[in-house]
Amino acid sequence: MELYHGNIVYSGSREDLVQFPDSYIAVQDGIVEGIYPKLPEKFAGIPVTDYADDVIIPAFSDLHVHAPQYPQRGTAMDALLHDWLHSYTFPLESRYADLEYARTVYDAFVEDMILHGTMHAVVFGTIHREASGYLIERMEKAGLRALVGKVNMDMDSPEYLCETVEESLRETEAFLEQYMSNRTAKPILTPRFAPTCSRELLKGLGKIGRKYQVGVQTHLVESLWEAQESVRLYPDCGSDTGIYEQAGLLGNGPVIGAHFIFPREDDIRLMKKYGGYAVQCPDSTMNIIAGIMRTGTLSDEGVKIGLGSDLAGGSLFGIYTQAARSVQLSKLKEFYEPDNNRAISFAQAFWMATRHGGALFGNVGSLEKGYAFDALVISKIADPFHELSPAEIVERFCYLGETRHIKARYLAGKKL
Ligand code: GUN
Ligand code: FE
Numbered sequence: 001m002e003l004y005h006g007n008i009v010y011s012g013s014r015e016d017l018v019q020f021p022d023s024y025i026a027v028q029d030g031i032v033e034g035i036y037p038k039l040p041e042k043f044a045g046i047p048v049t050d051y052a053d054d055v056i057i058p059a060f061s062d063l064h065v066h067a068p069q070y071p072q073r074g075t076a077m078d079a080l081l082h083d084w085l086h087s088y089t090f091p092l093e094s095r096y097a098d099l100e101y102a103r104t105v106y107d108a109f110v111e112d113m114i115l116h117g118t119m120h121a122v123v124f125g126t127i128h129r130e131a132s133g134y135l136i137e138r139m140e141k142a143g144l145r146a147l148v149g150k151v152n153m154d155m156d157s158p159e160y161l162c163e164t165v166e167e168s169l170r171e172t173e174a175f176l177e178q179y180m181s182n183r184t185a186k187p188i189l190t191p192r193f194a195p196t197c198s199r200e201l202l203k204g205l206g207k208i209g210r211k212y213q214v215g216v217q218t219h220l221v222e223s224l225w226e227a228q229e230s231v232r233l234y235p236d237c238g239s240d241t242g243i244y245e246q247a248g249l250l251g252n253g254p255v256i257g258a259h260f261i262f263p264r265e266d267d268i269r270l271m272k273k274y275g276g277y278a279v280q281c282p283d284s285t286m287n288i289i290a291g292i293m294r295t296g297t298l299s300d301e302g303v304k305i306g307l308g309s310d311l312a313g314g315s316l317f318g319i320y321t322q323a324a325r326s327v328q329l330s331k332l333k334e335f336y337e338p339d340n341n342r343a344i345s346f347a348q349a350f351w352m353a354t355r356h357g358g359a360l361f362g363n364v365g366s367l368e369k370g371y372a373f374d375a376l377v378i379s380k381i382a383d384p385f386h387e388l389s390p391a392e393i394v395e396r397f398c399y400l401g402e403t404r405h406i407k408a409r410y411l412a413g414k415k416l
Contacts, residue, residue, distance in 0.1 A: 002027045002413065004050075005022075006053075007021050007022065007055045008020040008035055008367060009055055009056070009390045009394050010057060011347065014348055019389065024048065026043065030373055031372060032367055032369055055378045057354070058354040058375055059117055059119035059409070059411070060116075060120075060318075060354060060357075061119075061121065061354065062317075065113075065308060065309050065311050066312065068092065070109045072088060072312035073317075075088075079288070080288050081225060084313070093127075094158075096128045096131040102128070106138050112317055114411075115317075115403050117318070120145040121144065121147075124151055124192075126161075127171075132150040136148040136187065142411075143184055144185060144411070147185075148185055148186070149217055150172055152192065153191075153192045153196035155196055156196050169204040172205065175187055176208065176214060189205050189209050190216070190217050191216070193230070194218075194226075202244070205249060206247040210248055210252055215252060216256070217254075217258070219258045220241055220257030221259065221262040224291070226240075227261075230243060240264075241270040254360055255271070255274045255277065256360075257271065257276055258308060259279065260279070260298070263298075268303060271303050277360060278293070280295055281313065283309070283316055283321075284310035284314035287314065290313075292332060296334070296342030299348070319353045320398040327344055327346055330343045346395050346398070372413070374410060374412065377408035381397060
């Protein structure tokens with residue numbers, strides 16, 4: 001049994017940020033046993049780790065991030081999605097044919113993810129099986145809870161990053177076979193997005209998805225160009241999301257659609273039907289001007305929404321920053337299109353960043369009894385003239401915080 005003292009904050013539900021000031025949290029075998037305002041008699045004699053005025057919160061979940069784009073973050077910001085991919089991102093991703101290069105980058109990527117307090121993530125690799133294999137092994141070794149994909153793309157891609165259907169399916173199946181029995185970092189199917197995937201490839205992936213009962217991640221209605229191009233290429237599918245349904249890719253496991261900015265009614269219907277997560281990536285959609293998600297309204301309609309850093313379309317790794325940006329963007333969207341969106345509260349953004357996003361990985365993202373103790377200790381960004389409640393300390397951390405404000409990190413009860 002481990003005992004920690006401090007202020008404890010987590011999301012109870014969408015609008016409810018629960019706080020326990022000056023309390024104790026008991027952890028047994030990596031699982032939260034309970035939270036106590038006073039230390040109960042039964043724990044007498046057990047040493048307490050005292051975090052005093054600091055705040056203990058659940059670790060963050062990043063539902064959309066591109067590990068191979070890590071070297072590109074904060075650069076190449078002069079283009080929009082299509083040109084950004086072709087001018088900068090695709091040439092960079094071609095380098096992952098070189099396993100040595102991949103190792104160097106992926107080691108740094110995983111370290112930086114942990115530094116930023118992200119313990120759960122849905123991750124894109126590249127088309128390269130070996131490099132993507134190193135990435136998933138590295139995350140498994142760290143004990144991070146993750147879904148990691150070898151990317152599939154077989155059209156509208158440069159020759160050096162374009163697979164044949166046979167190759168793509170064979171390598172994907174080999175990737176699944178090798179890593180299906182991983183403990184924490186599991187494989188997921190990863191067709192890049194409709195503009196770079198042929199019908200034959202998607203159908204083949206659908207078969208693999210059914211055979212292995214494995215989910216899918218992709219980009220959905222990210223930009224106006226992408227939304228239009230997808231239905232132009234697949235006019236019979238009804239919507240971007242419909243392309244994946246028709247290929248048999250939905251309903252085999254988790255469904256994660258990054259961005260979801262320009263959904264049709266049919267996209268919304270399908271995401272609800274399959275319990276898919278739409279992922280808002282605030283920095284990314286500003287950087288490559290994809291648009292602003294209707295976060296509040298989509299959530300009200302029953303679409304699950306998580307947050308993503310989308311490195312390197314996005315520039316910052318911290319999901320706490322993306323939570324603050326999500327509130328800001330939802331206000332802008334409501335201001336400019338009052339009929340189209342409801343602004344979200346900070347409580348809702350934090351819920352998406354922790355409990356709601358975390359649900360994808362099991363009992364993580366909360367500090368209620370029975371949840372894994374995947375947690376961060378946040379130090380107060382204080383001023384001498386204004387006392388903050390624990391919940392306010394967390395809100396300020398999301399707006400102002402940096403990695404130096406994360407004083408300790410726990411994964412399955414182990415201090416990292
Ligand atoms: N759509 C297809 N590929 C990508 C990518 O790498 N990043 C983003 N943001 N959108 C994409
Ligand atoms: Fe992306």
